[in-house]
Amino acid sequence: MQVYLPIAEMSVDALLLLGIGFGVGWLSGLFGVGGGFLLTPLLILIGIPSPVAVGSGANQTLGASVSGLIAQWRRGNVDVRMGTVLIIGGFFGSLAGVQLFAWLRRAGQVDLAVAIFYVVVLGGVGALMVRESVAAILRRKRSRPARLHEHLWMHGLPFKMRFRKSRLYISVIPPLGIGFAIGVLSAIMGVGGGFMLVPAMIYLLGMPTAVVIGTSLFQVVFVTANVTFLQAIQVGSVDIVLTLLLLAGGVSGAQFGAAMGTKLRGEEMRALLGALVLAVALSLLWDLLRVPEALFVIGPVP
């Protein structure tokens, strides 16, 4: 069944979009991430213009994260104070990211920039996750007790603040910086940034794992809302029909994924997620390196 997307100005098979939504939702339920990093490249692959894929991807991630956030909120797993600090950083980050995106679009390099961001960020994160989780699996066999959290130099910077739920007393500069970086990436890649935020919270901030997922969802919901809003008014590239079709498939898929996720162990899951992230990065890298089918591309005047 073909459906006409009013902002993308093209018609796409609705079942294909529902299927993509379901598949990405299933994976995001399984791994507890928004799934934007898979969704945006898939949308570009089926011919959705990059700006629309990014704008609608952020919008879809917002919807997909809301249900997760509600569930985590009920269990009291959200550190609102830490989340707020991350959001303040994320707000300015997404503001800067959308400006950068609009500038890249005028320069005609948006496709390249999105692809390079994906390759570098996903490649880096994927490799780190695989390495870390494989090390954790190996360490488990030796069963060495781990410390509560490492104290890094950056925790001692000025403007210290107490985060009771995270059991932390650290400077607000690292969470602000992390929030800012995720905001920039969110605007350019159309992702929520959960797949980066979760490791950053664990390894850089030293937050307890229990509150990490809920707090990252809290930040992702607000940052993707901000990106959606800015993309809608500055680039005009959020396609609500596309978003809702993807969400329809996504929310059902997420429940199946979450049910399956409870059967996997943490380290194995992180290793699998890392491998998946790495695979997406490599396929996008291959797209940049291989000789393109058409040596010319046409587009509307931005």
Add this chain to the structure above:
Amino acid sequence: MKWLWLALLLVLAPAAVAQEAAVAPPSLAAELSVNRVEVTTAFSGSEILVFGATERLIGPEGDEVVVLVTGPETSMIVRQKVSVMGFWINGASARFNRVPSYWALASTRPVPAMLDRVERSELRLGLDQLPLVQLGAQGPTFRLALADLQQDAGLWVDRDRPIQVSGGRLFHARLPLPATVAHGIYQVQVMLVRDRRVVARQELRLDVVRTGTAAWIADIAREQPVLYGIACIILAAMAGWIGSVVFRRN
């Protein structure tokens, strides 16, 4: 309107014959099957059907018909992909103004065989005859690339798409409209060629309009972006919340 004209013709034609007036019957009469194509959320492409009749028999010795459809003009950028340190990136670009967003040509015989070059370029019958304004990078490759890509997208149609003739004098042409057509006013020109010259011409108008939900959404997104952005946030959040309620596992 169409029927009114037909009725008028029926009434007036015998009267004209009776008066033996010098009013010659039209050498060409053409019409569109629809004057309005609606782009809705279920739109997946359509077709323009042009039909009509000629005075004399259609053939190389008699009358020949050319149909040219042009869509609203737009500006486009053609970018060349270049390899920089092994990466394929967008390199030089040329901007084209006055690009027809849709262009389709159909004829009873290939146009170069029935019209001279001068006449072809005056009437712009041929992709090489389009008066495109090229800015930025120069060179014919960009223009050729534009023509190739537009043809691949089905937006420019210049293949051997013959006009079907039945009964010697009735003709009809079907031109495909892909799902990606721009909305606006489309001009349909039907030309009658006799002895290597265009002797009669009829211009028809086709409106491609976005209607229904698709048009409504696109209008709001363009005219009220703030409202639209807020609506997108609320709708996505609602969809996520409803989904979590409906699919909750107890």
